[in-house]
Amino acid sequence: MPEKVPAKVTMEKIVSLCRRRGFIFPSSEIYGGLSSCWDYGPLGVELKRNVKQAWWQSVVHERDDMVGLDASILMHPQVWASSGHLEGFSDPLVECKTCHLRWRVDDLKENNCPSCGGELTEPRMFNLMFKTFMGPIEDEAATVYLRPETAQGMFVNFENVLNTTRKRLPFGIAQIGKAFRNEITTGNFIFRSREFEQMEIEYFVKPGTDKEWFDYWVKERLNWYLTLGIKKENLRLRQHMKKELAHYALDCYDIEYQFPMGWAELEGIANRGDFDLVQHAKYSGKSLVYFDDEVKKHYVPYVVEPSAGVDRSTLAVLCDAYDEELDNDEIRVVLRFHTKLAPIKVAILPLSRKEPVVELAKQVYTDLRQRWIVQYDDAQSIGRRYRRQDEIGTPYCVTIDFQSLEDNQATIRERDSMNQIRVPISTLKTVLTAKFNGEDLFVLPPGGQIWKGGEDKGQKN
Numbered sequence: 465m466p467e468k469v470p471a472k473v474t475m476e477k478i479v480s481l482c483r484r485r486g487f488i489f490p491s492s493e494i495y496g497g498l499s500s501c502w503d504y505g506p507l508g509v510e511l512k513r514n515v516k517q518a519w520w521q522s523v524v525h526e527r528d529d530m531v532g533l534d535a536s537i538l539m540h541p542q543v544w545a546s547s548g549h550l551e552g553f554s555d556p557l558v559e560c561k562t563c564h565l566r567w568r569v570d571d572l573k574e575n576n577c578p579s580c581g582g583e584l585t586e587p588r589m590f591n592l593m594f595k596t597f598m599g600p601i602e603d604e605a606a607t608v609y610l611r612p613e614t615a616q617g618m619f620v621n622f623e624n625v626l627n628t629t630r631k632r633l634p635f636g637i638a639q640i641g642k643a644f645r646n647e648i649t650t651g652n653f654i655f656r657s658r659e660f661e662q663m664e665i666e667y668f669v670k671p672g673t674d675k676e677w678f679d680y681w682v683k684e685r686l687n688w689y690l691t692l693g694i695k696k697e698n699l700r701l702r703q704h705m706k707k708e709l710a711h712y713a714l715d716c717y718d719i720e721y722q723f724p725m726g727w728a729e730l731e732g733i734a735n736r737g738d739f740d741l742v743q744h745a746k747y748s749g750k751s752l753v754y755f756d757d758e759v760k761k762h763y764v765p766y767v768v769e770p771s772a773g774v775d776r777s778t779l780a781v782l783c784d785a786y787d788e789e790l791d792n793d794e795i796r797v798v799l800r801f802h803t804k805l806a807p808i809k810v811a812i813l814p815l816s817r818k819e820p821v822v823e824l825a826k827q828v829y830t831d832l833r834q835r836w837i838v839q840y841d842d843a844q845s846i847g848r849r850y851r852r853q854d855e856i857g858t859p860y861c862v863t864i865d866f867q868s869l870e871d872n873q874a875t876i877r878e879r880d881s882m883n884q885i886r887v888p889i890s891t892l893k894t895v896l897t898a899k900f901n902g903e904d905l906f907v908l909p910p911g912g913q914i915w916k917g918g919e920d921k922g923q924k925n
């Protein structure tokens with residue numbers, strides 16, 4: 465294996481790679497960008513979809529006790545009064561009397577402006593919800609809000625889901641969707657933005673069993689990040705102190721990741737008691753209770769809420785996968801994504817732009833893309849193409865050369881080890897499927913051979 469360079473992942477490196485390779489761009493860039501809004505480019509959109517798909521698979525498709533939901537972003541304004549957001553979803557804001565920059569008080573380490581050292585105003589509470597108007601005439605129209613979390617869509621649909629799915633407790637509703645917060649201070653790339661995506665679960669349980677389920681979900685969710693290939697040493701749990709807890713929360717843990725700027729929240733898991741259903745029942749006049757056939761009693765379920773951020777998970781995946789190593793006096797940058805998250809699974813690299821190599825390479829490309837997201841790349845030297853695929857985290861490259869025309873074989877090169885094997889083209893699909901399922905690269909199909917010699921095709925063993 466090539467020597468490691470003691471390079472640290474920095475946010476600058478991640479931002480620059482994301483920009484350069486088409487993962488993430490500043491929003492409206494040709495107009496100078498819009499503060500703290502980001503656009504996911506061709507690779508970023510695939511990566512983010514894979515993160516969401518992994519979550520949905522684990523919390524909905526693989527479970528009998530969970531169902532999905534996709535509620536609208538705009539909701540009845542009363543929802544936000546009942547949930548307490550209208551009154552309480554605020555952060556303390558101070559303004560610098562000299563440079564007029566605004567800061568969130570709980571982010572400040574000193575009493576003066578971090579930018580110019582100027583004196584700060586007294587804190588005032590600033591509501592983070594974005595307002596807009598429903599209807600064509602602003603004055604007459606109802607004020608509505610862009611949801612600051614997806615959770616409320618699940619609470620207000622509790623009865624609908626219960627009646628239509630006939631689920632029994634304990635069961636949960638899962639939802640992925642956009643949320644909007646007019647954050648006072650944003651930054652650290654996609655870590656804190658004003659428009660972001662959440663992956664949230666509301667898990668309804670019998671009161672008295674909530675502590676058990678809370679512990680269960682804390683473990684379950686921490687484990688999910690490990691299944692994405694995130695290193696254990698970069699994850700930790702932090703229990704909220706009493707004074708940090710929202711007034712209705714009985715307990716709360718944050719799952720934190722060691723980002724380049726330090727440990728910070730990826731996901732919060734809260735035991736919310738019966739607060740939300742009680743509030744919505746009170747203000748809607750609907751009875752949001754559950755009839756338990758076993759004890760023949762009505763009660764309001766308690767709720768355990770694991771609430772994760774899609775963008776923060778994507779950022780954690782990017783930071784965790786980033787690696788640099790010395791290879792032939794050059795620095796090789798590799799994104800060592802888990803294969804299920806890699807935006808491009810296989811790259812087809814013909815060693816010539818001439819027929820009939822191209823024809824064969826295109827045939828392989830057409831065949832493999834039926835199963836995976838595959839990229840065809842014939843621009844520049846093979847070494848540069850390998851580097852490009854390493855930098856975007858493609859797990860396998862398949863090289864078609866002149867010899868392939870004679871022996872009907874292709875070379876598979878593995879991203880992490882840079883080892884190569886040569887296999888019959890007719891076996892490519894089965895071999896790659898096996899490798900994606902975790903089989904060692906050097907387990908060969910009949911007729912397969914191990915190749916040595918790095919990127920320049922090398923000699924047969």
Ligand code: ATP
Binds near residue numbers: 645774
């Ligand atoms: P923070 O303390 O960082 O502001 P929070 O505790 O307010 O976060 P929650 O309300 O628990 O966050 O939201 C659940 C998840 O949604 C967070 O763990 C995070 O992953 C994501 N999230 C919240 N706010 C943002 C944001 N402004 N940008 C990106 N993701 C966010």
